[in-house]
Amino acid sequence: MLCEQCKQREATTHVRRVVNGEAEEFHLCAACAGEAGLHAPGIPEFGLHLSELFGGFLGNSFAQGASAAPPPTGQRCAFCGCSLQEIARSGQAGCAQCYQTFREQLQPSLKRIHGALQHTGKRPAAPSEAQRREERLRHLREKIAAAVAEERYEEAARLRDEIKGLEEGGAAQ
Amino acid sequence: MKTGKWYETMGNEGDVAFSTRVRLARNLAQFPFPARLDEAGRRRVTAQAQTALQELLPELRFIDMAQLPRTQALSLAERWLISPAFAQGKPGGALLLNPEETVSIMLCEEDHIRLQVLQAGLALQEAYRIADQIDSALGARLSLAFDEQLGYLTQCPTNLGTAMRASVELHLPALTALGRVARLGEGISKLGLTIRGTHGEGSEAQGALYQLSNQITLGITEEAALENLQAITLQIAEQERRAAAELLRQPQAEDQVWRAYGILQSARRMESQEALRLLSLVRMGAVRGLLPVKKEAVHALLPLIQPATLSLQNAAGEQPAAQDRDALRAAVIRERLAASGSKI
Numbered sequence: 420m421l422c423e424q425c426k427q428r429e430a431t432t433h434v435r436r437v438v439n440g441e442a443e444e445f446h447l448c449a450a451c452a453g454e455a456g457l458h459a460p461g462i463p464e465f466g467l468h469l470s471e472l473f474g475g476f477l478g479n480s481f482a483q484g485a486s487a488a489p490p491p492t493g494q495r496c497a498f499c500g501c502s503l504q505e506i507a508r509s510g511q512a513g514c515a516q517c518y519q520t521f522r523e524q525l526q527p528s529l530k531r532i533h534g535a536l537q538h539t540g541k542r543p544a545a546p547s548e549a550q551r552r553e554e555r556l557r558h559l560r561e562k563i564a565a566a567v568a569e570e571r572y573e574e575a576a577r578l579r580d581e582i583k584g585l586e587e588g589g590a591a592q
Numbered sequence: 593m594k595t596g597k598w599y600e601t602m603g604n605e606g607d608v609a610f611s612t613r614v615r616l617a618r619n620l621a622q623f624p625f626p627a628r629l630d631e632a633g634r635r636r637v638t639a640q641a642q643t644a645l646q647e648l649l650p651e652l653r654f655i656d657m658a659q660l661p662r663t664q665a666l667s668l669a670e671r672w673l674i675s676p677a678f679a680q681g682k683p684g685g686a687l688l689l690n691p692e693e694t695v696s697i698m699l700c701e702e703d704h705i706r707l708q709v710l711q712a713g714l715a716l717q718e719a720y721r722i723a724d725q726i727d728s729a730l731g732a733r734l735s736l737a738f739d740e741q742l743g744y745l746t747q748c749p750t751n752l753g754t755a756m757r758a759s760v761e762l763h764l765p766a767l768t769a770l771g772r773v774a775r776l777g778e779g780i781s782k783l784g785l786t787i788r789g790t791h792g793e794g795s796e797a798q799g800a801l802y803q804l805s806n807q808i809t810l811g812i813t814e815e816a817a818l819e820n821l822q823a824i825t826l827q828i829a830e831q832e833r834r835a836a837a838e839l840l841r842q843p844q845a846e847d848q849v850w851r852a853y854g855i856l857q858s859a860r861r862m863e864s865q866e867a868l869r870l871l872s873l874v875r876m877g878a879v880r881g882l883l884p885v886k887k888e889a890v891h892a893l894l895p896l897i898q899p900a901t902l903s904l905q906n907a908a909g910e911q912p913a914a915q916d917r918d919a920l921r922a923a924v925i926r927e928r929l930a931a932s933g934s935k936i
Contacts, residue, residue, distance in 0.1 A: 499624040514624040515737035515745040518752075522741075525749065529742075532750055534784075535811020538743030540754035541724070543731035 422448035496520045556585055598694050599671070600892045603713020607879040607887075608829040610761040610801065610894070612711045613672065614719040616727050617703040617746045617755040619737040625747035626700045634684025634700040641699050644733040645688055648726065649695070652688040657681040666900035672710065672761075674698055695722065703746050703755075705730070714825055716758055716818045724814075743810060753810030758818055760825050761790060765800040765876040766835035767828075769845065773802070776828060783820040784808035791868065799868035799894070804828070836880050849877040853885070857929055861915075862922040867897045871925075889932030896928075897921050 422430045423446050430446035495502050501513025503521050512518060518525065530536055559582050566575040599611065619625060623637050646652055657665065657674075658681045665679040673696040674687055688697040698706040707726060709719040730736070737745035744755035751757070767773050773787075780787050786807045789797025804825060806817040839845045852873035856862075862870075875890045877883035895901060902921055 499628050501628065509627070510749070511627055511747045512625060512745075512749060513628045515619060515621055515739070518739060518742055518745055529749055529752065529810065533753065533808050533810035535808075537741060537811055538739075538753045539811060540743060540756070540813045541727075543736050543738050543744075544728060 420446055422446065424448070494520070552585055552588070556582060559585070598692060598710055598712050599895050600888070601712050602888055602891050603711060603715055605714040605825065605829050606712065606891070608762055608764070608832045609714035609825060610712075610763050610891075611672070612713065612715045612719050613708060613757075613759050613761070614716065614723045615706060615708045615757045616723050617744065617751050617757075618705040618707065618727065618730065619745060619747070620704050621735045621737045623704065626702065626704060627747060629684075629700070631684045634682075637704050638684060638686045638699040640734065641697075641705050642686065642688065644730055645697060645726075647733070648729050649688075649690065651690050652695070652697070653691070655687040655689060657685040657687060658683040663900045663903050667898075667904055668696075670898040670901045671895050673708070675701060677701070695726070702748060703751075714760060714822070714829075716760070716822050716825075720756075720758065720814060720818055751809055753808075754812070754814050754817065755809060756814050756817065757805055757809075758821055759803050759805035760821060762787075762802045762804055762825070762828060762832075763800055763872070763875060764802055764828070764832050765872050766839045767832050768797065768800040769839055770835050772831070772835060773797070776831075779827075780804070780824055783824065784812065784817070785820060785824060798865060799872040801872075801894075836876060840876075840880060840882060846882065849873050849882055853877060853883050853929075856925050857933075858926070859922045861918040862897075862925060863918055864897065864899055864921065867921055867925065868894075871897070883933070885929060885933035889928050893925060893928055896924065 420430050422428050425448060428448035430448050493502070496513055496517045497520065498516035499513035501517050503524055506512055506517060506521065506525075526536060559578055563575050563578040563582065566572075566578060603609070603612075620637055620640060623629065623633065626634060626637075629637065642654060646654070657678065660681060662679075662681075665674075665681055668674045668687070669676045669679040671693070673689065673693060675698070678685060678687075678698055678701045682700075684700050686699045688699065689695070694710050696708045696710070698708070707723055707730075709723040709726075711719045739745055743753035744751075746752055746755050764773060767776070776787060784807055785804060787802050787804045790801040790803050791798040804821065806812075806821060808817070840849070852870040856867075856870050856874060871890060871893055874883060874885070875887070875894070878885050878887035878890045896905070899917060902917060902924065905920065905924055
C-alpha cells in the first residue's frame with residue numbers, strides 16, 4: 420500500500436494511536452515516518468514525536484482539502500509573523516498569538532491529538548492589585564532612572580508624579 | 593559517599609518505581625516562543641524568568657548552558673535533569689537547579705520555562721504539589737501565556753491544556769524477561785497514557801527501564817491525569833511482583849541473577865550496555881531478597897554508570913577515553929557492591 424502522507428512511496432511503517440479509546444491507524448513510508456520523528460534516536464523528549472506528527476498531519480489535511488477552513492493564503496500572525504504553513508511544517512506555533520490567529524484551522528488537528536478542545540485544568544491566578552502596582556512601579560522607576568541619566572527632566576518630573584500617585588494610592592488602600 | 597541526591601534513596605513502591613517526574617511547560621505572554629527568538633531574545637526571556645524564580649527560590653543555582661563543560665551537561669541529561677537537546681548548550685538557554693536536584697527549570701528550551709520536579713519512587717502527588725506551588729507563585733509574578741479554551745499555550749500543540757507531562761520511571765525486569773511488557777500497552781493507551789523504553793528503542797528496553805507518562809493534556813485535569821498514572825503504576829507494580837516470584841522460581845533465571853552478581857563483583861572492564869543489563873538483574877535479585885546486597889546500593893548505581901556521569905567520578909573530572917571509562921565503570925561497581933554486600 421502507498422504511504423498515506425506522500426502517496427508516492429510504499430508504506431513500510433504502521434502507526435497505531437489510541438486517544439481516549441478511539442484508535443487511529445496510519446501507514447507511512449520510511450521517509451515520511453523519519454520526518455515524523457518515528458526513527459529519532461535516543462530518549463523521546465516531551466512530545467517530540469507527536470509534535471512532528473502533528474505538523475505532518477496538519478499538512479496532510481490541507482493537501483486533501485479536509486481542513487475545516489482552508490487558510491487564507493499569506494495570512495500571518497500579527498505578533499510573530501508566522502504563517503499557518505510554517506506551523507504545519509515545523510509542528511510548532513510561533514507565539515501565543517498564533518493560536519488566536521489560526522484557531523479555526525488548528526482545531527481539527529488538536530481534536531485528533533487530544534480528543535478534546537476545551538481545557539479543564541488549572542488556570543493561572545490573576546495577579547493581585549498590589550502585584551500589578553508593584554510591577555508598574557518597578558517599570559516606572561527604571562524609566563525615571565533612564566530619564567534622569569539622559570537629562571530628560573520634564574519626563575522625569577512627570578514620571579515622579581505618577582510614581583508618587585501610585586505609592587499614595589497603595590498606602591491609602 | 594552520600595551526596596543527598598534524590599536517587600540515593602528508594603521511595604514508595606521503590607522496588608518497581610524508580611522515580612517520578614512532573615513537568616510543567618509555561619511561556620511568557622509577551623515574547624514569541626523560543627524557536628522564533630534570536631539569542632538576544634532568549635537572553636531577555638531567561639533573565640526575566642530567572643529573576644522571578646530566584647526571588648521565589650533563592651537556593652536555585654543558575655547555570656548558563658553555553659558555558660557549561662560538555663561532560664557536565666551530558667551528565668545532567670543522563671540524570672533526567674535536562675533534555676538531551678538542551679545539553680547541546682545553545683546560547684541563551686539556562687538551567688536553574690536546586691542543591692538536592694529535585695527541582696530543575698530549563699529556560700528557553702522548547703518552551704520559555706520548563707519546570708520539572710523529580711522524586712524518588714512513586715510520588716506523583718508530592719511532585720505535582722511542589723511544581724504547582726512554584727508555578728502558582730510564578731504565575732502571580734509573570735504574565736503567562738494562557739487561553740480560556742486551549743489552556744496554557746505551548747510552542748508544541750501536543751502540550752496545550754495543562755501543559756503537564758508526568759511520568760514514572762519503572763524497572764520491570766521480570767515482565768520483560770517473561771515477554772509481558774507489550775501486553776501492558778492496551779489498557780494504558782485507553783487512559784491517554786503511554787509506556788516506552790527509557791534506553792533504546794522499541795520493545796528491547798535496555799536495563800528493563802520504562803517510562804510511563806500521560807500523553808493527553810487538553811480536556812483532562814491535572815488531578816485526573818495523575819490519578820490515572822497512579823492507578824496504572826500500582827497495577828503494573830503488582831504484576832511485576834507476581835512475575836518476579838514466578839520467574840525466580842525457575843532455576844535458570846535464579847542462576848542468571850547470581851551470575852550477573854558474580855560478574856559485576858569481579859569484572860575489570862564493563863561497557864555501559866552490559867553494565868545496565870547485569871545491574872538490572874542484580875537489582876531484581878536485591879529487591880526480591882535473593883542476593884545478599886543492599887538494594888539501595890544497586891539502585892543508586894544505575895544513574896552513576898552512564899558515560900558522562902561516570903566520567904565525573906574521575907578524580908580529575910576529565911573525560912576519560914572509552915577504554916578507561918570501561919575500567920572505571922567496573923571499578924566503581926565493584927567498590928559499591930563490596931561496600932554494601934556480604935561475602936557469599
